[in-house]
């Protein structure tokens with residue numbers, strides 16, 4: 001059993017997100033703190049993301065299952081059509097409740113619940129997207145003493161999401177896509 | 190609990206309360222508030238033949254076992270507004286099991302139970318339901334089971350002939366019958382581990398030897414105390430079978 005880590009990274013992305021994540025996730029070492037990811041995808045219920053990233057990454061990649069413990073060295077993807085949440089017991093929980101910003105999974109829901117659980121140990125990352133989801137979530141992360149990281153809008157496939165996050169979170173760090181992984185590793189243990 | 194917290198705050202805002210204790214006050218002083226709050230705190234999303242692969246696996250893998258029983262009891266736990274129940278009733282009719290079956294459809298939300306008993310759904314949902322039914326291996330046409338009028342689809346009351354609807358909480362109530370199949374889908378995700386353990390213990394008690402338990406598409410027994418009580422029967426479709434010795 002690995003000890004329950006008190007550090008974690010949450011990442012939210014929408015339009016262009018698969019490509020942006022491909023520039024970040026493969027750079028994370030196998031013993032990195034847990035990473036939880038929400039990408040908006042059409043909900044045809046096919047869980048392709050975990051399969052897509054498994055071979056590219058050095059961390060273990062799974063689709064989140066309800067009540068699974070959150071372990072270091074693991075990347076958790078939200079299953080399509082479910083909200084992904086973090087419990088204060090450092091387990092994941094799934095939910096079918098209403099979409100937020102027309103999205104389920106929603107980035108705000110993941111970030112807000114993760115901020116409650118991890119507080120200052122959390123880093124929230126907002127990537128490309130044509131949606132306003134994530135901005136309120138990132139603000140919650142910062143409010144609990146966590147760190148905020150935003151992909152610079154100029155390097156984003158769709159700027160709306162990083163721009164909205166920026167306008168909500170003046171305390172967040174902005175980096176071009178190619179520097180995001182390095183920036184993440186700076187704070188990680 | 191993360192989910193309950195979110196919904197409590199939503200309810201607070203919806204009912205115009207400044208704080209949770211103000212919301213609590215309202216509920217304590219106004220009886221009608223409890224039902225209204227319940228609708229905020231419990232998630233009622235459902236579909237007919239939701240996750241068609243689940244119903245296809247029941248048809249193809251579980252039904253042959255069920256056919257060996259002279260009589261059957263099936264418990265739909267957390268049936269919400271009834272979509273799951275009607276899916277079972279239709280499937281069992283198609284597979285020739287309906288006449289020997291008694292369904293228990295239970296939930297804690299009274300308002301939802303009333304809707305389940307009425308069996309009336311928006312007509313514009315029938316497209317999805319029809320497609321789900323077809324993908325589940327449906328042998329008949331879904332439209333055989335409802336009448337459409339004024340934008341609503343009303344399911345045939347004959348489907349309820351073998352159904353008992355009842356108010357039952359998986360958190361506080363006890364087992365009420367021996368069953369051969371329990372379907373409890375998208376309810377356990379709203380429970381923490383302790384409550385999940387309690388609910389699954391109820392199912393294990395209720396199920397007869399080698400009885401079946403079906404969960405929602407992203408639910409698993411893996412993180413409960415009872416994973417040893419059951420075998421994985423159809424892994425992907427989240428169907429479990431109670432062990433012989435259990």
Ligand SMILES: C[S@@+](CC[C@H](N)C(=O)[O-])C[C@H]1O[C@@H](n2cnc3c(N)ncnc32)[C@H](O)[C@@H]1O
Pocket residue numbers: 096231232233234235236239266267268269270272273295296297298301357358359360361373374375376379405
């Ligand atoms: C999302 S619905 C699931 C509907 C259906 N089973 C399906 O999968 O489509 C969840 C249901 O669980 C019910 N529920 C919540 N807590 C419960 C409890 N303690 N005992 C029984 N039902 C409960 C809710 O009222 C709600 O109707």
